[in-house]
Amino acid sequence: MPLDLKSAATGLMRAAGIAVPLVAGIALGQLATPYLPGFSEWVQTLGVWAPLAFVAAYIGVVLFMLPAFLLTMAGGAVFGVVKGSALVLAGATIGGTLAFLLGRTVLRASVARRVATHPTLSAIDRVIGDDGLRLMFLLRLSPAIPFVLSNYALGVTRVRTRDFVLAMLGMLPIIASYAAFGAAGAKAANGKGALPMPVLVLGVVATVVLGLLFARMTQKAIRDAESKAR
Template identity: 35%
Template structure:
C-alpha cells in the first residue's frame, strides 16, 4: 500500500512539473525573450558559439538552471549548439566538483549538515554506485548544477562522476535542443519527440523512487543507531563505560 502511494505521489510531482512548464510557455512572452536572445547571440558573428559556450560554462559554475539557456541556444544556433553545451557543461561540472572536494569542502559539508534530508540524500547517492548516480543526474527534480558541488564532498570517484554527468545530461539536452530548434511546433505528431520525452519521464520516476527508498533506509538506520547509543549510555554499556 505504501509502495503504491509512493509511486502515485511521484507521478503527481512529474505531472505538476510538466504543467508548470506548459503554463509558463503559454502565459509568459517566452517566444519574444527567445528572439531577443537569438539576435544578441548572433550579433557576435563567427564567435557566437564560443561566447555561448563561455556563458554556459559560467552558468554551470554559478548554479544557474541550464534548461532555459539550452533552449535559447538552440533557437539561436540550432543543433550546432549541442556539442558546445555538452563540452561546456562537462567542464563546468568537473570544476565545481573539484572545487567542492578540494577548496570548499568544509563549507559545503557545513551546509549539508544543517539539512538532515539533504545529508541522507547525499549519503544514499554517494555510496550507491554509478548506476544510481546516473539516475540521480537524470532527474530534473534535483538541480543538476547544485549536484556538482554537493557530490564533491561524497565518496564518488571522479571517473564515475564524469561518466554519470555526461550520460545524465544527454537526454535532457537532446530534448531541450530539439524544442529550441523546432520552436513552438516542437513535437507535434512526431513520434521521436514523444519517445524521448517518455524515456526522460520514466528515468525521472525511477530515480526519485530509488533515491527515496535509500534515503528512508539511511534515516531509519541513523535513528536505530541513535536509539542504541542512548540505551547504551542509560544502562552503562556505552563507550567508555
C-alpha cells in the same frame, strides 16, 4: 500515513518536480519567442566566437546555480538541436566539474553540512565504490537531485572525478529535449510553424514518465548497493 498513500504522494511530488520546471521552461520559451530572431542575429555577429561565448555563459550559469534549462533552450534555438546540445553538454561538463572541485576543496565545509541533510546524497556517499560510475550515470538520467545543486554537493562525497565527468553523458536525453523545444520556438518565431500543442503535451508527459522511471532505477541501485555493503 499508510505506506501506499505515502508512496503515491512521493510519486506525485517527484512528477511535479519534473513537470513544473519543464512546463515553466516551455512557457518562458513561448514568451521569449518574439525575441529569438534578434537574439540569434546578435549571437551570429560574434562569428567564430559565438560557440565559445555560449559555452562560457553556460559555465557561469552552472557555477552561479542559475536556471540552466533556459540557456539550454536558447542553445537549441540559436545553434539547432545537435550543435546546441553538444555546446550545452560542453558547458555543463566544464561548469559542473569546476563546481564539483570547488565543493571538494574551498567550499567543502559549508557544502558538507547540506549534504548530511539530503538522504539520496548521503546514501550515495555510503555506497559509492567500484559501482560509482553506474550510480552517477543513473543519477544524471534521473531528476533525483537538481543538476546545478548536485555538482557542489557531489564534491564532498567519495565520487571519483573521473566518474563524475563521464556520467555527464547521462544528461544528453534531457539536454536534447530542452534544445528541441528551443529549436521549435525559433522556427515559430521565424514563421515556420509552431510546435503543435499535442506534441508539446506528449513531450512533457514522456519526459515526466522517463524521469520517474530513472528516479526509481537510481533509488533501487542505491538500495542494492547498500544491501551488498552490509
